[in-house]
Amino acid sequence: MSDRFDVVSEEAIRDGTATDAYFLRTETTLESAGKNPHVVAEVTADQFPTGEEFELLSGVKDAAHLLEGLPIDVDAMEEGRLFDGGPVATIEGRYLDFARYETSLLGFLSHASGIATNALETRVAAPDATVLSFGARHVHPSIAPVVERSALVAGLDGFSHVAAGEILGKEPGGTMPHALLICFGSGKQEDAWHAFDEAVGDDVPRVALCDTFSDEKDEVLRAANTLGDSLDSVRIDTTGSRRGNFRHILRELRWELDSHGFEDVTIFASGGLGPQELRELRDVADGFGVGSYISNAEPVDFALDIVEIDGEPVAKRGKLSGKKQVYRTDDGGHHVSLARHDADGEPLLQPLIRDGKIVREFDMDTAARRARDDSAIVGF
Incomplete structure (x- = not known):
């Protein structure tokens, strides 16, 4: 069927070839150099909350199935959560175990979250x-x-x-x-x-x-x-x-x-x-x-960035180093903190994958109730 329709197969998504070429060349380079560090990587759209630009998270189910079976741990916000700065997902493991999946991972989350955000605007209207x-x-x-x-x-x-x-x-x-x-x-x-x-x-x-x-x-x-x-x-x-x-x-x-x-x-x-x-x-x-x-909603502009290597905080310019947690306070506040620090509020990054196994269920009705409640709390 690929000869008739320009559609990437599920097999290509699962084996990681539905990716940007430079990730495969990065694999070749790191393997040649004998490097495969233990990293923490985070998916973010904005570094700091503004209190004014909440967006609705969707696509988590597809993202989970993309990473299922890899020897990594993943924390993520629940589908139907509203976010405003800071990470929506964190991946921890050897970099080469998930590097080639970045393109598809961001695509799953970016496109679905943009659509969900615009849909929520119509729901609230x-x-x-x-x-x-x-x-x-x-x-x-x-x-x-x-x-x-x-x-x-x-x-x-x-x-x-x-x-x-x-x-x-x-x-x-x-x-x-x-x-x-x-x-x-x-x-x-x-x-x-x-x-x-x-x-x-x-x-x-x-x-x-x-x-x-x-x-x-x-x-x-x-x-x-x-x-x-x-x-x-x-x-x-x-x-x-x-x-x-x-x-x-x-x-x-x-x-x-x-x-x-x-x-x-x-x-x-x-x-x-x-x-x-x-x-x-x-x-x-x-x-x-x-x-x-x-x-036709614009996708959310997510990026995946390494923030720790072998336990040491690190980040590219313009990004915040160190593993983080995100919190929702009773007044609807959205706060970002280093994960090793205690903070007030409900922690939003929760286990999604542990050692390759999905540890969460996905239900659209539950996600919709979460979106309704969150939109009321944050004043969406």
């Missing part, structure tokens, strides 16, 4: 609404599960990608695209909605897309009259160039649904939405689909 991840179409299909898992870690209610659902053990959501309405033709929206209702299983929510050919109010009322009590929700995905005042449109739809006796029909909005739009619309819509704001 509309805490009482249903928020779904609709962004898989904006990324390479091989990493769609990374997008959807990170969205769930951030506390989103679901996602749309079928294959990702199979990998994650979660049922994807979604009902109908504009293409379905267009296939039936202008003026025949009722035929499309009715055909959908007849064809799909009872477990699929009846959500009618209502902005394809005519005014949203017109299509919403036609859908409600067509499906009656079967209709659960209407989705409004109006193209930006035709949107005008989106908030006013949604308020008008709510008014018309209520005035015609369809108070139980909810309104779901999608199309180029982000946290700002969700804050503006959360009182006039019951749910949102968020796509590119989540899937």
Whole structure:
């Protein structure tokens, strides 16, 4: 399959060849020189906390399985933790035992954490609404599960990608695209909605897309009259160039649904939405689909740096030497200290791998609860 799709295989990730060439040349050089020091290396984005730039950690499960079986110890924050400076993970062992895995390790953590952080922003922006991840179409299909898992870690209610659902053990959501309405033709929206209702299983929510050919109010009322009590929700995905005042449109739809006796029909909005739009619309819509704001998130700029060699603190310029611990205080503070010093607060770096064995379980629902609680504590 590698001849058809530009996808790195799982085998290449596991054997460490999914890496930058200079790590393999470093291996050759150190082996030739007879050097393989015992080191402590840390994964960090920023050295010092600012109290203002928290990000959400994701990708820990993949990182753990990448390093599983290597003769090393790893401590890491739990998935779903918010961090702000200092290490999110620490690796201790002989350098050549893990050197070639740095590229993949940082990729797992950087990409997933960026996606999770943006997803959490949307979750916090509309805490009482249903928020779904609709962004898989904006990324390479091989990493769609990374997008959807990170969205769930951030506390989103679901996602749309079928294959990702199979990998994650979660049922994807979604009902109908504009293409379905267009296939039936202008003026025949009722035929499309009715055909959908007849064809799909009872477990699929009846959500009618209502902005394809005519005014949203017109299509919403036609859908409600067509499906009656079967209709659960209407989705409004109006193209930006035709949107005008989106908030006013949604308020008008709510008014018309209520005035015609369809108070139980909810309104779901999608199309180029982000946290700002969700804050503006959360009182006039019951749910949102968020796509590119989540899937196109900038990766967190993690780096892996050696901070101790054979028990002695050392670091490159601009980095802090010595093994560290990170603490969360009751007031939401995020503090970094040398690991040998006691400090107030909950230590966030906890055992992940001991002598190559994973000593932690990974549960997306637990991570989501952790993200919710942490965001409240730190004021995210």
